[in-house]
Amino acid sequence: MKLTTVFAALCLIGAQGAALAADPNLARDLAAGCANCHGTDGKSLGGIESLAGKPKETLLQKIADFKSGAKPATIMHQIAKGYTDEQLDLIAGYFAAQK
Template sequence: MKLHTMLGAALCVLAATAARAQDPQLARNLAATCASCHGTEGASTGAMPRLAGQSRAELLQKMQDFKAGKRPATIMHQIAKGYSDEQIALIVDHLSTRH
């Protein structure tokens, strides 16, 4: 792995950590935008997939795939493109710890 790639990844982690430290409600607020389709705290009981409690790695991969257009969707690819990688990480961190 090239040095600039490793540094970029490290900066993303630091930025997400800094964002969480600055506003502990940020992840919750970002994840709240998912509620209209995926239920409160991602706990869907309907036709939409349940996000609450899925593994962080799985949720992160799905969101990255939506954002990159690699995963078929009717609207999620558009929604995912509206978030930065740091915001996606915060959303995923929050939803993966819900039950």
């Protein structure tokens, strides 16, 4: 029974990875939710930090700090917890690639 459960879990993890890789627009689509505060393609119009062109590692560290509560926030700590690490990696890579 335990082996079946482990196998099923591994299949689900593999399926999630395949789904992430199958959609070439997934990073852009996930990052679109950030536009409300950070501007289209991460180019803020002021008041909130722009994300476009920032190093991926810097963005991931900031998100990790929000997620852990190390960096105070009004809403980012809640938003960051709503994404998987894989999704956050895609989002950070998307913004890092923007000019």
